[in-house]
Amino acid sequence: MIINKAGRELPDKIxxxxxxxxxGPWDVEPCNKPVYSNRKPSVTPRTGSKVVKTLKExxxxxxxxxxxxxxxxxxxxxxxxxxxxxxxxxRELGIKNLKFAPSAVVNIKEPSLVDFVRDGTxxxxxxxxxxxxxxxxxxKGLMDVPVILRPHGARPRAIEAGELSIDVAFIGxxxxxxxxxxxxxxxxxxxxxxxxxxxxxxxxxxxxxVTDYLxxxxxxxxxxxxxxxxxxxxxxKIGDSAKIGAGAARMTRNPRDLLIAxxxxxxxxxxxxxxxxxxxxxxAGAISIACTNYLARRMEEKDIKASFALGGMTANIxxxxxxxxxRVLECxxxxxxxxxxxxxxxxxxxxxxxxxxxxxxxxxxxxxxxNFGVLGALxxxxxFNINILTGSGGEMLGGLGGGPDVAAGANISILTIPxxxxxxxxxxxxxxxxxxxxxxxxxxxxxxxxxxxxKHKYYDELKEDLEKTNLKIVxxxxxxxxxxxxxGVPKPIECxxxxxxIVEYRxxxxxxxxxxxxx
Amino acid sequence: xxxxVTLKRTSLYVSCANPANxxxxxxxxxxxxxxxxxxxxxxxxxxxARLLAYHTVRYHRPEGKYVLIxxxxxxxxxxxxxxxxxxxxxxxxxxxxxxxxAAEVRMVxxxxxxxxxxxxxxxxxxxxxxxxxxxxxVLRAEEIAKADPRVxxxxxxxxxxxxxxxATRTKKGIEILYAxxxxxxxxxNAGIDALDAVFSDINDEEGLREDTMLAKxxxxxxxxxxxxxxxxxxxSYFTPSEKxxxxxxRVLAVxxxxxxxxxxxxxxxxxxxxxxxxxxxxxxxxxxxxxxIKIGGLGSDNK
Numbered sequence: 147m148i149i150n151k152a153g154r155e156l157p158d159k160i161x162x163x164x165x166x167x168x169x170g171p172w173d174v175e176p177c178n179k180p181v182y183s184n185r186k187p188s189v190t191p192r193t194g195s196k197v198v199k200t201l202k203e204x205x206x207x208x209x210x211x212x213x214x215x216x217x218x219x220x221x222x223x224x225x226x227x228x229x230x231x232x233x234x235x236x237r238e239l240g241i242k243n244l245k246f247a248p249s250a251v252v253n254i255k256e257p258s259l260v261d262f263v264r265d266g267t268x269x270x271x272x273x274x275x276x277x278x279x280x281x282x283x284x285x286k287g288l289m290d291v292p293v294i295l296r297p298h299g300a301r302p303r304a305i306e307a308g309e310l311s312i313d314v315a316f317i318g319x320x321x322x323x324x325x326x327x328x329x330x331x332x333x334x335x336x337x338x339x340x341x342x343x344x345x346x347x348x349x350x351x352x353x354x355x356v357t358d359y360l361x362x363x364x365x366x367x368x369x370x371x372x373x374x375x376x377x378x379x380x381x382x383k384i385g386d387s388a389k390i391g392a393g394a395a396r397m398t399r400n401p402r403d404l405l406i407a408x409x410x411x412x413x414x415x416x417x418x419x420x421x422x423x424x425x426x427x428x429x430a431g432a433i434s435i436a437c438t439n440y441l442a443r444r445m446e447e448k449d450i451k452a453s454f455a456l457g458g459m460t461a462n463i464x465x466x467x468x469x470x471x472x473r474v475l476e477c478x479x480x481x482x483x484x485x486x487x488x489x490x491x492x493x494x495x496x497x498x499x500x501x502x503x504x505x506x507x508x509x510x511x512x513x514x515x516x517n518f519g520v521l522g523a524l525x526x527x528x529x530f531n532i533n534i535l536t537g538s539g540g541e542m543l544g545g546l547g548g549g550p551d552v553a554a555g556a557n558i559s560i561l562t563i564p565x566x567x568x569x570x571x572x573x574x575x576x577x578x579x580x581x582x583x584x585x586x587x588x589x590x591x592x593x594x595x596x597x598x599x600x601k602h603k604y605y606d607e608l609k610e611d612l613e614k615t616n617l618k619i620v621x622x623x624x625x626x627x628x629x630x631x632x633x634g635v636p637k638p639i640e641c642x643x644x645x646x647x648i649v650e651y652r653x654x655x656x657x658x659x660x661x662x663x664x665x
Numbered sequence: 666x667x668x669x670v671t672l673k674r675t676s677l678y679v680s681c682a683n684p685a686n687x688x689x690x691x692x693x694x695x696x697x698x699x700x701x702x703x704x705x706x707x708x709x710x711x712x713x714a715r716l717l718a719y720h721t722v723r724y725h726r727p728e729g730k731y732v733l734i735x736x737x738x739x740x741x742x743x744x745x746x747x748x749x750x751x752x753x754x755x756x757x758x759x760x761x762x763x764x765x766x767a768a769e770v771r772m773v774x775x776x777x778x779x780x781x782x783x784x785x786x787x788x789x790x791x792x793x794x795x796x797x798x799x800x801x802x803v804l805r806a807e808e809i810a811k812a813d814p815r816v817x818x819x820x821x822x823x824x825x826x827x828x829x830x831x832a833t834r835t836k837k838g839i840e841i842l843y844a845x846x847x848x849x850x851x852x853x854n855a856g857i858d859a860l861d862a863v864f865s866d867i868n869d870e871e872g873l874r875e876d877t878m879l880a881k882x883x884x885x886x887x888x889x890x891x892x893x894x895x896x897x898x899x900x901s902y903f904t905p906s907e908k909x910x911x912x913x914x915r916v917l918a919v920x921x922x923x924x925x926x927x928x929x930x931x932x933x934x935x936x937x938x939x940x941x942x943x944x945x946x947x948x949x950x951x952x953x954x955x956x957x958i959k960i961g962g963l964g965s966d967n968k
Contacts (some may be wrong), residue, residue, distance in 0.1 A: 325949065399894070400892075401689070401892070401893035401894055402689050402692070404894070405692065405693065405893075566688065568685070593689070593692035594692055616957040631725065632688050632725070
């Protein structure tokens with residue numbers, strides 16, 4: 147057993163996986179070899195078309211065999227119908243024992259992903275999260291090989307370091323031409339930025355574009371260009387547009403969420419970094435969207451303009467851009483249809499590679515330049531460690547997303563969280579699963595007050611800035627007391643010794659493991 | 666008993682049939698929090714609500730707020746049990762619905778006194794807010810306001826009042842104008858606080874602002890609110906102006922001087938400063954502080 151720098155107990159080996167224990171947010175050197183890729187020089191088809199009529203044909207043409215690794219992106223969110231269709235075609239061809247490596251796994255209900263594991267089509271999984279039925283089954287011990295969970299920035303890092311090797315990438319695109327130029331910005335089921343799939347396009351051995359909307363050659367805009375694409379599979383429907391992300395998300399009316407959002411915006415506005423040219427990332431989620439709106443108001447009051455907004459975009463951030471409040475939107479994901487289509491319409495709303503957004507082992511990710519990042523979580527403990535994976539009953543409720551990346555990159559990382567959710571305290575002594583290390587979290591904003599982390603590198607400045615305001619600053623310990631005085635202390639969740647998930651940090655070290663829940 | 670300054674800019678009702686809301690209500694900026702056993706609690710849940718109110722106020726009382734429990738009506742089957750639990754929970758005050766006479770107030774005060782004695786609570790420490798919700802209540806507001814030293818505020822209940830008058834409730838509120846003024850007159854005469862009625866459309870921010878502006882201009886000390894989204898807006902209207910703050914500072918300066926020199930009576934600009942005026946000055950400064958206005962000497966930053 148090892149104890150890593152975050153205080154978590156880890157086995158030194160889990161099956162064939164050698165555990166490199168977490169050593170600190172910025173302490174690990176990148177791998178010292180040229181970037182790894184499965185892409186080979188190839189010859190293009192003389193027919194001038196890469197189109198196949200069925201997914202089965204596409205799978206066969208890709209040369210997919212037992213034991214290989216397949217990948218998908220998650221940009222269609224709950225409306226995705228590609229993953230299910232592709233896996234069904236694979237299963238019908240009798241291909242088994244695959245490693246399933248999407249950029250995240252959203253909660254697809256039909257078909258059930260658990261069935262593909264049970265029948266042996268999929269025998270290992272690497273993703274940033276596995277919520278829903280699949281996640282709960284994994285927690286109960288579904289898989290023989292532990293699932294590897296990585297934050298967004300760690301996926302391109304791991305691929306370039308040779309830790310994750312993709313054989314066939316299935317990339318859903320809402321529009322494509324017959325030669326493989328593809329995008330998510332136009333078409334009836336537009337999902338917006340395809341940034342999470344760029345690394346797959348450039349490093350997989352074979353790349354299959356899956357689309358329901360073939361356009362005349364050449365497709366513009368080009369998110370993924372033809373030089374990386376082997377096959378174009380045309381299906382009837384790639385997704386449910388309503389679930390992909392319909393119109394602009396309405397701002398929440400929940401007074402608690404509004405209070406937390408307003409307080410977060412006030413914290414940002416009080417900081418000395420809030421000045422012309424600042425940058426921010428707020429993202430989706432009820433509190434985040436409200437926070438963005440309050441921030442926009444304060445920017446207008448003080449006549450402050452941002453240089454860029456980063457990460458997942460929503461309609462209200464697009465609005466800010468159109469009003470001239472933000473110069474550039476660096477868009478790694480689009481959370482609603484307004485944001486999805488805005489890239490094709492506006493010059494400085496640009497689609498970015500997820501690696502550009504968050505890869506820690508590159509020549510510079512945009513997170514390095516980020517002033518403020520707003521995060522959500524399921525739990526935070528009195529060392530400011532965050533849990534964004536597991537719920538109070540031992541369910542898989544979330545995904546790592548880009549949380550650990552934003553926390554490490556932003557000057558001031560702000561966690562917004564209600565101190566209790568129903569009967570469960572959110573501020574606890576020790577989080578059940580440690581995903582983001584406390585020393586990368588600057589502030590926790592709750593309805594009961596704001597706690598600043600004395601171990602964060604910006605603590606002194608932030609404290610000084612906030613003391614000039616009326617904002618209620620309390621200790622994290624006080625927040626825990628308030629939470630537990632309302633809910634009591636929950637019984638600890640009992641686990642067996644079997645590791646079901648390995649939670650990697652940005653650099654590939656292991657920050658925590660999740661063990662099987664005792665039935 | 667020395668009356669201390671308590672801000673009553675906003676008082677928020679929270680139903681004791683809704684524990685989630687009870688948990689959340691303590692985090693907003695309301696000055697006063699009213700744990701309700703009356704209109705927001707269905708009959709089948711009156712007993713559970715009573716127990717929850719007792720437990721919450723007695724053992725999980727929010728800090729920094731003036732805490733009340735609104736009991737059921739004096740003639741209801743729940744009143745006696747409500748009173749017993751509510752007094753023993755030790756809130757700052759009880760809020761009594763539909764008060765219509767000074768005799769009722771004295772009766773309630775006596776009952777409370779007995780419970781205070783039995784529970785070892787300082788007799789007279791439990792204050793009373795009287796809800797005026799009918800034409801009789803309005804007609805007798807003057808005597809109700811002076812009926813007992815426990816009474817520190819009257820609050821207008823506009824929906825029930827309008828019903829008793831066979832009037833139509835409107836947002837502009839002309840039908841409650843007389844009632845508002847009658848209550849204000851009674852409260853000023855008795856030296857206590859006057860609370861304006863609820864604005865029930867929580868989606869109409871503009872309407873809330875107009876209504877609150879009117880209440881402030883008429884002279885109300887605060888307003889009852891029904892949803893947290895109304896709190897910050899209403900609080901903002903009860904923030905004193907710079908002129909009012911400066912006047913209050915002057916009042917307190919002469920009072921302090923008078924104390925030092927052992928003077929019996931003090932004057933400012935030719936007028937006598939009595940205890941209620943001193944209390945109003947302290948309240949003005951407390952409102953200013955609550956609104957985040959920093960008051961200081963030279964070099965202080967009043968942005």
